[in-house]
Amino acid sequence: MRNKVTKAIFPVAGLGTRFLPATKSVPKEIMTLVDRPLIQYAIDEARAAGIKEFIFVTSRGKGALEDYFDHSPQLENELRKKGKDDLLEILKSTNMDSGAIAYMRQHKALGLGHAVWCARRLIGNEPFAVILPDDVIAAEKPCLQQMVEAYEETGGNMVAAMEVPPEKASSYGVLDVQEDMGSMVSVKGMVEKPAPGTEPSNLAVIGRYILSPYVLKNLNKIKSGAGGEIQLTDAIAQEIGSDRGVYGYRFRGQRFDCGSKSGFLQATVAFGLSRDDLRDDLHGYLTGIMAAERAAQ
């Protein structure tokens, strides 16, 4: 029997400079897509995949993130008194069980690999998931759940993968494919942010991982890589050729890069249009401006 994946690491220590000045006082992960903070989408996806322990790797100035997961008795009482049961339900759905959340501080911004390594003692000797909340994935079956199901077959190490336009591949971790089995590929190499023109493919790593604890051991001794940072990709690449191996999983769903302003705006529109209470209004507005633009041409 394979060990179940019950722990997930959420690296949330980044400064979010691309969203300044907002991120001067609001952690990027608290920025809202429609009416839910980015981190809530990541948490919901993890829960759907069976994750029970949530480990946040944070940094200075992320207090609002910790507060977000606290119960808010005063607010709940107010809503109860006013009979606002629907809002109460929404609020309760964000509550986390006691002891389910741990915060680990990354003292220095040394890269994604380092952030994950900071959580090593909370992981121990089990497989674990990593979710990058900037990558928001809209899917009928949540992406990590798809991966957990696939992982039950393969074990080893699995990264979410997606074909990106070739000229964009150098912004990602990129897979060198050994065998392409459709939704699953086995990997013979992976490289973080390859120099343009040297990409082994345009199959990019997206921010969902299921990793063996050996990756944490690899991180113990890894040197800084692309961008002078300790890269998770490099520690995973060291697993290639081991008994465990590395697989890429082409998930079904639409990924939004909420680490960029344009991606965040696109996600806002897409998630807005998927909501029964907003669709008509938003759709009317969008078709209106498009018609006006066409008329002006």
Ligand code: G1P
């Ligand atoms: C990180 C990973 C990269 C991956 C990307 C997906 O990069 O290092 O391998 O392709 O997330 O979003 P970042 O976007 O943090 O530079």
